[in-house]
Structures are given as C-alpha cells and as structure tokens.
Amino acid sequence: xxxxxxxxxxxxxxxxxxxxxxxxxxxxxxxxxxxxxxxxxxxxxxxxxxxxxxxxxxxxxxxxxxxxxxxxxxxxxxxxxxxxxxxxxxxxxxxxxxxxxxxxxxxxxxxxxxxxxxxxxxxxxxxxxxxxxxxxxxxxxxxxxxxxxxxxxxxxxxxxxxxxxxxxxxxxxxxxxxxxxxxxxxxxxxxxxxxxxxxxxxxxxxxxxxxxxxxxxxxxxxxxxxxxxxxxxxxxxxxxxxxxxxxxxxxxxxxxxxxxxx
Amino acid sequence: xxxxxxxxxxxxxxxxxxxxxxxxxxxxxxxxxxxxxxxxxxxxxxxxxxxxxxxxxxxxxxxxxxxxxxxxxxxxxxxxxxxxxxxxxxxxxxxxxxxxxxxxxxxxxxxxxxxxxxxxxxxxxxxxxxxxxxxxxxxxxxxxxxxxxxxxxxxxxxxxxxxxxxxxxxxxxxxxxxxxxxxxxxxxxxxxxxxxxxxxxxxxxxxxxxxxxxxxxxxxxxxxxxxxxxxxxxxxxxxxxxxxxxxxxxxxxxxxxxxxxxxxxxxxxxxxxxxxxxxxxxxxxxxxxxxxxxxxxxxxxxxxxxxxxxxxxxxxxxxxxxxxxxxxxxxxxxxxxxxxxxxxxxxxxxxxxxxxxxxxxxxxxxxxxxxxxxxxxxxxxxxxxxxxxxxxxxxxxxxxxxxxxxxxxxxxxxxxxxxxxxxxxxxxxxxxxxxxxxxxxxxxxxxxxxxxxxxxxxxxxxxxxxxxxxxxxxxxxxxxxxxxxxxxxxxxxxxxxxxxxxxxxxxxxxxxxxxxxxxxxxxxxxxxxxxxxxxxxxxxxxxxxxxxxxxxxxxxxxxxxxxxxxxxxxxxxxxxxxxxxxxxxxxxxxxxxxxxxxxxxxxxxxxxxxxxx
Numbered sequence: 001x002x003x004x005x006x007x008x009x010x011x012x013x014x015x016x017x018x019x020x021x022x023x024x025x026x027x028x029x030x031x032x033x034x035x036x037x038x039x040x041x042x043x044x045x046x047x048x049x050x051x052x053x054x055x056x057x058x059x060x061x062x063x064x065x066x067x068x069x070x071x072x073x074x075x076x077x078x079x080x081x082x083x084x085x086x087x088x089x090x091x092x093x094x095x096x097x098x099x100x101x102x103x104x105x106x107x108x109x110x111x112x113x114x115x116x117x118x119x120x121x122x123x124x125x126x127x128x129x130x131x132x133x134x135x136x137x138x139x140x141x142x143x144x145x146x147x148x149x150x151x152x153x154x155x156x157x158x159x160x161x162x163x164x165x166x167x168x169x170x171x172x173x174x175x176x177x178x179x180x181x182x183x184x185x186x187x188x189x190x191x192x193x194x195x196x197x198x199x200x201x202x203x204x205x206x207x208x209x210x211x212x213x214x215x216x217x218x219x220x221x222x223x224x225x226x227x228x229x230x231x232x233x234x235x236x237x238x239x240x241x242x243x244x245x246x247x248x249x250x251x252x253x254x255x256x257x258x259x260x261x262x
Numbered sequence: 263x264x265x266x267x268x269x270x271x272x273x274x275x276x277x278x279x280x281x282x283x284x285x286x287x288x289x290x291x292x293x294x295x296x297x298x299x300x301x302x303x304x305x306x307x308x309x310x311x312x313x314x315x316x317x318x319x320x321x322x323x324x325x326x327x328x329x330x331x332x333x334x335x336x337x338x339x340x341x342x343x344x345x346x347x348x349x350x351x352x353x354x355x356x357x358x359x360x361x362x363x364x365x366x367x368x369x370x371x372x373x374x375x376x377x378x379x380x381x382x383x384x385x386x387x388x389x390x391x392x393x394x395x396x397x398x399x400x401x402x403x404x405x406x407x408x409x410x411x412x413x414x415x416x417x418x419x420x421x422x423x424x425x426x427x428x429x430x431x432x433x434x435x436x437x438x439x440x441x442x443x444x445x446x447x448x449x450x451x452x453x454x455x456x457x458x459x460x461x462x463x464x465x466x467x468x469x470x471x472x473x474x475x476x477x478x479x480x481x482x483x484x485x486x487x488x489x490x491x492x493x494x495x496x497x498x499x500x501x502x503x504x505x506x507x508x509x510x511x512x513x514x515x516x517x518x519x520x521x522x523x524x525x526x527x528x529x530x531x532x533x534x535x536x537x538x539x540x541x542x543x544x545x546x547x548x549x550x551x552x553x554x555x556x557x558x559x560x561x562x563x564x565x566x567x568x569x570x571x572x573x574x575x576x577x578x579x580x581x582x583x584x585x586x587x588x589x590x591x592x593x594x595x596x597x598x599x600x601x602x603x604x605x606x607x608x609x610x611x612x613x614x615x616x617x618x619x620x621x622x623x624x625x626x627x628x629x630x631x632x633x634x635x636x637x638x639x640x641x642x643x644x645x646x647x648x649x650x651x652x653x654x655x656x657x658x659x660x661x662x663x664x665x666x667x668x669x670x671x672x673x674x675x676x677x678x679x680x681x682x683x684x685x686x687x688x689x690x691x692x693x694x695x696x697x698x699x700x701x702x703x704x705x706x707x708x709x710x711x712x713x714x715x716x717x718x719x720x721x722x723x724x725x726x727x728x729x730x731x732x733x734x735x736x737x738x739x740x741x742x743x744x745x746x747x748x749x750x751x752x753x754x755x756x757x758x759x760x761x762x763x764x765x766x767x768x769x770x771x772x773x774x775x776x777x778x779x780x781x782x783x784x785x786x787x788x789x790x791x792x793x794x795x796x797x798x799x800x801x802x803x804x805x806x807x808x809x810x811x812x813x814x815x816x817x818x819x820x821x822x823x824x825x826x827x828x829x830x831x832x833x834x835x836x837x838x839x840x841x842x843x844x845x846x847x848x849x850x851x852x853x854x855x856x857x858x859x860x861x862x863x864x865x866x867x868x869x870x871x872x873x874x875x
Contacts, residue, residue: 030827032270032305072302186314187306189351189364196299 001055001149003046004109005079006102006116006132008036009063009070013121019227026122026227035070038117041177044184045147046115047078053149056080058109062090062101068200076187076195083109087205089216095123096222097215099131104208106136113154114174118143125222129176139169143178265580266312267380268572271831272622273304273373276629279807283369283633291640292367300370303355307374310350314343315381322384322523323693327464329515334463334525340385344466348418352378353389354396361400361408362416368639369632372565376625380569383697384523388421391461394559395422398473399492402543402551410498411471421470424559425456425493425529426552432458433710435549436485440476440531442539452476452493452539453532455513458704462527463495463512469504470495474531474539475548482546490548491539493531509536520696556706557654560662561631563705567662568624570698571669574676575617577690582610582679604679613675619801619842620672622835624665626800631657652727653734657796659715663708663786664793666701673698712785715792720770728766735759735799742806746813747836754843755795755802758850762795765854772860783864784857791857794850801839808832808839 011017015031035043046057059074061067062085071082085105093101106114114136116129133140145164146157149171156167159178169175187195205212213219239254241247255262277283277300284297318339325337347353356371357363379386396415399407399422414420431438440454454476456462463470472493481487497505509532516526531537543551582605590606593599604610634657637650673695677684684691702708720728736759742752769788772781812832816822823829869875 030271069302072298073305076302076306186310186346186350187302188349189303189306189355189366192299192302192306193294193364195302196294 001049001053001113002058002109002111003049003055003113003115004058004060004106004111005039005042005046005074006114006128007039007043007059007061007070007074008117008120008122008128009033009061009067010036010120010122013037019229023226023228024224033066033069035073036117036120036122038119038121038177038179040117040184041179041181042115042117042175043074043077043079044182045175045177046113047185048182049113049147049149055112058083058111060102060105060109061085062087062093062098062105064088064091068202071200072195073187075198075200076191077185078191079198081198082200083203084200085203085205085208087212089205089212092217092220093215094220094222095125095127096131097219099128099135100215101205101208101210102128103132103135104210105203106132108203108208112171113149114138114172116174116176118176118178129174133174136172136174139173141167141169141173141175144175145178145180147175147181265576266316266573267308267569267576268376268625269576270304270308272625272835273376274301275804275807275831275835276625277304277369277373279811280626280804281369281629281633283367283629286367286369286636286640289640289642291365292636294365295367295370300367303366303370304373304377306350307352308377310346310352311377311381314346315378315385318343318385318523319382320690320693322382323520323697324522326522327515327525329512329525332512333465334512334515334527336388336464336466336525337523340388340466340523343382343385344388344418347378347389351417353393353418354416357397357400357416362413367632368635369629372629372632375562375565376569376572379566380573382523383566383569384521386566387521387524388461388464388466389418390562391424392418392420392422392467394424394555394562395471395473397558398490398542398551398555399471401554402490403492404540406500407492407540407542410502411492411494414469415471419467421461421464421467423459423461423470423472425459425462425472425474425531427458428455429457433707435475435552436483436488438475438477438488440474441479442476442489442491443479445538449538449540450476450478450491451532451535452491452537453535456529456531458516459527459529460524460704462525462529463510464525468496469498472510473542475552476539478545485549487546488548489545490542490551492542493537493539497538506536508538509534519699520693521700557658559705560658560711561628561635563701564658564661564665565628567666567669567698567701568621568628569669570694570701571617571624571665571672572621574669574673574691574694574698575621577694578617578676578679578684579605579614581689582614610679613679615838615841616846617672617675618834619838619846620668620797622804622838623797623800623842624668626804627657627661627796628665630800631661649727649730652723652730655722656715656719656727656731659711659719660789660792660796662705663702663711663789664796666698667708668793670695670698670702708789709786712789713782715789716769716773716782716785720766720773725770731796732759732763732766735795738799738803738806742802745806745809748802748805748809751802751805751840751843754847755798758795758798758847761851761854762791765791765857768858768860777860777862779865780860780862783862784860787853787857791850791853794846794853798842798847798850801842805836805839808835812836 011028011031012034017026017028020027050057057079059071059079059082119126130140141156143159144156148155152171154169239247239251241250286292287296321339322337328335354363355366359365399411428438442450442452474491474493477487495510497508499505511530513528513530585604586601587604589599590602634650634654638647641647677691683689739752739756742748815826815829823833
C-alpha cells in the first residue's frame with residue numbers, strides 16, 4: 001500500500017497575525033510554524049493504514065525552505081520519506097496553483113491512496129484536496145471520519161448535510177480528513193532521531209514538468225483585494241437600575257429604541 | 263493566544279547564541295545533536311507540554327490525590343499525559359543509549375524540562391523521581407538489580423522514589439532509625455517509618471522501586487552507618503515476574519499548601535515484618551551514594567523553581583498586555599482620554615522589568631550549569647573536566663536556593679501584576695505561587711544549601727572552584743569592556759565581582775574563627791549575593807552577545823529597532839542587562855556591606871530576649 005500525504009506548513013494557530021502594510025497579505029511575524037492540523041489527521045491515518053496493511057507513507061509538500069521542518073516532524077511521527085517541491089512560485093500561488101503543483105508531483109510518484117487535510121487553517125479555501133483529485137482523475141471523498149481499506153477499495157464514513165454518509169471509492173483515491181478522524185500521535189524521541197536519517201527529496205518545478213507561468217501570481221484565479229483587521233470590540237455597557245425590574249425595563253427599552261431589535 | 267510557560271525566543275537565545283549548545287556536536291559523545299535536532303526536540307517538548315500536560319495542572323490541583331484501600335489514586339487526567347510522556351520516551355532522554363536512554367546533552371533536557379515542569383510540576387515529579395531512582399540503580403546496582411529494574415523504570419512502566427526522611431531525621435539524616443536485618447540470602451528485612459515521600463505510591467504504574475536509606479542492624483551511629491537499599495512495592499522474582507506484596511504500607515497522605523497532584527506519603531516499611539530489600543551499593547556507603555546524586559537532584563529542584571517563575575512571568579505579561587484599566591499617567595487629568603492596557607503604567611513596568619531580569623538571568627544561569635555537566639560528560643581534556651566539576655560543586659547550592667527563592671518572588675510579583683484577580687482561583691498565579699513554595703524547602707532547605715556553600719564548597723580544594731567562578735566572571739567583564747555601549751555595565755559588574763571576592767574571604771575567615779556561629783547566621787545572605795553576582799555576570803554575557811547583533815541590525819539607529827526582525831528582542835535583552843546593573847546591583851553592594859558588618863546580634867541574644875515565653 002503506497003500512501004502519499006499532502007501536507008502544508010502553516011503559522012501556529014496560536015500566533016497573532018496582522019495584515020501586511022500593503023494590505024494584500026498577512027504577516028505572521030516570528031510565529032512558529034506547524035503542520036496544518038487537518039494534515040496531521042491525514043498523517044496519522046496514513047500511519048495507521050500502513051501499520052495494518054504494510055507499505056510506505058510519503059509526505060508531499062509544496063512550500064519554501066522552512067517547510068522541510070514540517071516534513072521532518074511528520075517523518076518523526078513515523079512516515080518513511082518526504083518530497084518537497086520548493087520554488088518561489090509555490091508561495092505566490094493560490095489554491096488552484098498549489099493543486100496543479102501537487103498533482104504534477106504526484107504524477108511522478110507511485111501511489112494507491114492520497115490523504116490530505118479537509119482545509120488549511122491559514123487560507124481556509126477547502127480547495128486543494130478535491131482539485132488535486134480532479135487533476136489526477138481519481139475519486140475524492142471529502143471530510144472523512146472513518147477509513148477502511150479493503151480489496152482495492154476504500155470505505156469511508158464522511159460528514160454530510162445534516163448527517164453522515166458511507167461512501168465506497170475505488171483505489172487510487174484521494175481522501176480529505178475531517179476533525180474527528182483520529183487523534184494524531186506525538187513524535188517520539190526515537191522518532192525524532194530516526195527522522196534525521198530518512199530521505200527528503202527536494203524538487204523544482206522543472207523536475208515535475210511545470211512551467212513557472214502556469215502557476216504563481218499571474219496564473220492565480222483568485223485575486224486578493226485587501227486584508228483587514230477585525231474591528232475593535234467596543235466596550236460593553238452596564239444597564240443602570242436600582243432593582244432587577246428596573247434594569248429589565250431599561251434593557252427592554254434600550255433593545256427597542258436604540259438597538260431596534262425588538 | 264500568547265506564548266505559554268516560556269519565551270521560546272529567549273530559550274533559543276540561551277541555547278544557541280549564548281551557550282552555543284550546537285557546538286557540543288563536535289564532541290564524540292554528542293555528535294548526533296546538531297542544531298536542527300535540538301530544535302525539533304524543543305518543539306516537540308513544548309507541543310506535548312502545552313497540549314497535553316498543561317491542561318492537567320488545574321484539575322490536578324483541585325482534585326489532588328486520594329488514599330483508598332491503601333492505594334493512592336492520582337487525578338484521572340494524569341493517566342493520558344503519563345502514557346504520552348512515556349511513549350515519547352522523554353523519561354530517560356539524557357541517559358546513555360545502552361541503558362535505554364537517548365543520550366541527549368543535559369542543557370537540552372533543561373530546555374525541555376522548562377516546558378514540561380512549567381506545565382505541571384506535581385505531575386512531572388512522578389517521572390522525575392522515577393528517573394532519579396533508576397539512576398541510582400544504574401550507578402550502584404548489581405547486574406541482577408539492573409536486569410530486574412532498569413528497563414522497567416527508564417521506560418516509565420515502573421515508578422521510583424527516594425525514602426530518606428523520617429520524623430526525627432530530616433535535615434539531620436544521620437539520625438535515622440529505619441533498620442535492615444540480614445536474612446542470610448542476600449536480602450534484608452527492612453523495618454521503619456518514612457515521611458514526606460513524594461510519589462510514595464500511585465496508580466500510574468504497576469510497581470514502584472523505593473531506594474531506602476536504612477541502618478544495617480549493629481552498624482555505627484550517624485551518617486557512617488547508613489546503607490542504601492532497593493525495596494520494591496511488589497517483590498520482583500528472579501525471573502522478573504511480580505511476586506507478593508512487599509509490606510510497604512501507605513499510612514496517610516500529607517495535606518499540603520500546594521503540589522496537590524503529587525502524593526506526599528507517610529510510609530510504614532515492614533509493619534508486618536514482611537518487607538524485604540536488597541543492598542544498593544556497599545554496606546554503610548549509602549550517604550556517599552546520596553551525595554553523588556545530590557547535584558543532579560538539586561539542579562532538578564532549581565529547574566522546578568525556575569519553571570514556576572517563567573510560567574508566572576509569561577502569564578503576568580500576557581495579562582498586562584490585555585487588561586485595560588486606567589488612563590495613561592500623561593493623560594491623568596483628561597477625563598476623555600481612553601483607558602490603556604496596564605503594561606503602559608510605570609508601576610506595572612517596574613514589576614514586568616524586574617520579573618524579566620530575574621527569569622532571563624536564571625535561564626542563563628541554569629543552562630550554563632547544564633553546559634558544565636555536559637563538559638564533564640563529553641570533554642577529553644581532564645583539566646577542563648575538573649574545572650567544570652568544580653564549578654558545578656560551587657554553583658549547585660547557589661542555583662538551588664537562589665532560583666527557587668527568586669522564582670517564588672517572581673510568582674508574588676506576577677500576582678501583584680494581576681491585582682485582585684491574581685488572588686482568585688480564576689487565574690493561574692495563585693496555584694503557581696502555592697506550588698512554588700516547596701522548592702525552597704525540599705531537597706535540602708535553602709538554609710542548608712547556604713551552609714553547604716559556606717561550609718563545604720567555598721573552601722573546597724583550597725578555594726580553587728570558587729576562584730575559577732570569579733575568574734570566569736572576570737573574563738566576561740574584560741570582553742564587555744571592548745564592546746561599545748557596555749562600558750558602564752561592565753564597570754558595575756566588575757565592582758560587584760571584586761567585592762564578592764572580598765566578602766568570600768571574610769566569610770571563609772570568620773567561619774574558621776571563634777565567630778563561626780556569627781558567620782553562619784550570614785551564610786544565606788552570602789549565598790544571596792553570590793546569586794546576584796552570578797546573575798549580573800549572566801546578564802553581562804547576554805549583552806555581550808546581543809549588543810553587536812543589535813548594532814549590526816540597526817547601525818545604531820533606534821528608529822530601526824521596531825522594523826528589523828529580532829532587533830527589539832536584542833534591544834530588550836541589552837536594556838534588561840543595563841537595568842540589572844543599575845537597579846539591582848547597587849542593592850547587592852548594600853547587601854554585601856551588611857554582611858561585612860558581621861553583626862553578632864542573632865548569636866548574642868538570649869532566647870528570652872526574642873520574646874517572652
């Protein structure tokens with residue numbers, strides 16, 4: 001069973017972020033970088049499937065130099081090898097551009113199953129997983145909560161509108177992981193020591209046959225007009241009144257006359 | 263959300279820029295530990311500490327431990343955290359690979375500990391004590407004892423403790439009465455009572471190995487007749503299987519001010535005459551074994567204390583940055599001026615700056631001591647090793663007492679920063695303050711530490727280790743004098759180091775004169791000024807690293823401090839060092855002057871003079 005996990009490095013979810021001076025980007029300052037939490041579910045599931053059926057787990061990421069750290073962390077969790085597509089165009093691409101890059105890289109690799117996170121917590125586009133599946137022409141099951149691989153097929157429980165659905169797909173397929181799929185393991189000390197020796201291959205766009213013009217800012221289908229900070233929360237207001245009845249009356253008055261909600 | 267427990271940037275600064283831990287990879291012992299590996303380890307330690315261990319801290323405090331049917335039940339939240347901690351193989355991270363460890367440098371384990379212990383000290387005492395006990399087995403155990411216990415303990419499957427204190431043998435351990443009767447088959451029957459035993463029993467593990475100090479029947483009185491025994495909670499058969507219950511009975515749990523998540527046990531050994539143990543090391547050499555383990559144990563408690571300090575500071579800083587209250591002092595008369603966050607108020611700045619000076623200085627102090635341990639472990643140069651060992655001997659009592667007491671004060675200032683809310687259980691400071699207090703008391707009270715410093719360490723090897731310490735400080739002073747902008751600070755530290763040398767001479771002489779009792783009424787004050795001076799040295803050293811980097815980033819233009827990455831960090835570091843030199847060191851000189859007066863009032867006064875009986 002050859003499993004590839006698509007992994008994105010993002011700023012720590014606890015980081016304080018702000019729009020850049022030109023308003024067209026988001027500055028994460030010195031924030032620590034982590035594996036996108038949804039991708040962690042994908043890594044964990046891949047390791048569990050490998051434990052059960054054998055084979056290998058490859059981590060595939062498109063990013064910059066720093067992204068190698070996120071791949072190493074996944075290797076420390078137990079994945080076997082890593083592939084990083086490292087090109088300036090990657091960071092300037094929108095979701096569809098990234099999907100093109102990842103799909104092209106996957107075409108150079110052998111795989112039976114691809115796992116991805118349902119969404120990345122930085123740009124929240126929910127797009128890359130299904131777009132990669134579309135570009136590869138393989139089935140996609142989104143938001144999986146349970147995965148069982150059997151006889152060349154994968155059986156999934158996935159979230160659906162007002163309920164859940166059981167879905168079967170033929171392999172190879174791409175699944176995107178929803179919160180609740182599993183509890184990701186922590187890298188162990190031995191895992192960290194072993195991760196240093198595991199192969200991590202770096203590829204350029206040329207290596208995967210992508211022309212730089214077909215991705216990056218100029219090919220982007222999404223255009224960012226501006227990022228704005230959240231409006232400052234205004235101070236609360238205490239409702240005056242000597243007794244509970246008086247306060248309730250004043251509150252009702254304020255809701256009716258000032259807020260005009262009743 | 264803000265950074266929790268510790269400022270990662272400062273942890274990295276001390277590790278890689280000040281102490282240059284990555285250089286250890288040049289030694290054979292630590293060849294595997296390059297910067298990337300160390301960084302990954304700290305990332306994972308922080309991750310596990312914040313996600314899994316920190317959430318157990320408050321429930322651990324609220325629920326505490328229970329004694330039910332003779333067994334101690336820990337807060338249920340501890341089980342998952344303990345499992346993950348053991349699975350990650352963190353327990354023996356510094357031990358050699360041959361005994362099941364990972365062989366990490368001590369300084370790296372300190373950075374990891376800062377996060378783990380800062381997340382939940384009471385919880386971390388379970389694996390921490392297991393580690394200490396396993397280390398005793400590793401160093402003093404027979405092949406059989408190692409085969410039976412070591413792997414089980416270093417993996418966290420079994421626990422470990424240290425049974426030393428008795429009702430009349432605490433600071434005076436030579437007074438202990440627990441007795442071991444030889445059975446003729448290599449085992450001893452143990453009888454006695456032990457108190458204040460941390461982690462004496464718990465349900466995180468299937469068995470516990472208790473190292474026990476006891477006197478073999480007929481052995482000499484005092485410390486010369488004390489031996490060390492390995493006494494399992496459940497007897498371990500020769501084939502490693504578990505045998506019968508070993509008559510180690512938990513009589514009751516102490517009700518304490520803090521660290522409620524850790525069970526402090528009163529234990530009866532051999533109440534039914536059925537408690538057995540085997541000698542750990544040679545007969546009557548138990549105290550020697552204890553002393554060899556003491557440096558590490560005291561370093562560990564110093565880190566415990568410090569972890570409370572750094573956690574309290576980070577909480578207080580975050581609170582001060584968010585809490586809006588009062589107008590700016592400059593707008594005090596203007597009723598329309600907006601309220602500002604309290605970190606804008608000078609009096610809050612006073613507390614934050616003092617806390618930062620303490621926390622940053624202590625981190626450097628502790629990691630430096632860790633590097634000394636690593637030199638002893640990894641250097642091929644015998645002279646270098648001997649010097650590092652001497653520095654360890656002098657620094658350990660200072661580190662243990664100074665860092666635990668100053669961290670408690672940091673908790674006090676952190677609570678003050680919160681105002682009334684800090685005093686409530688809604689915020690984390692009151693627990694940190696309660697939990698922190700014990701670190702100044704156990705593992706040798708801080709008074710005992712100061713007596714160790716004055717009585718044993720100051721004059722050790724003709725005073726060479728202490729002079730080496732002064733020599734290391736002077737080197738940094740000389741270096742700092744050549745760095746533009748640090749001249750004043752270098753002069754301040756130089757004065758303090760010089761005066762410390764004089765005070766040390768005076769203390770040494772007085773302690774050997776007929777005024778010995780008076781000298782020892784000042785042993786704690788002496789330790790305190792030693793600690794202040796080490797901190798001043800550390801801040802000067804930090805500034806020596808940071809100032810040139812700051813100047814390179816800004817070219818001396820203050821306007822660039824806010825725009826260049828890292829510039830504000832280095833600038834803060836230099837300003838903190840200058841604050842230490844200008845606002846704290848003069849008080850230290852005053853404290854030295856007080857010692858010099860050598861008032862004998864505390865010795866001369868009659869007991870009746872203290873107050874009526």
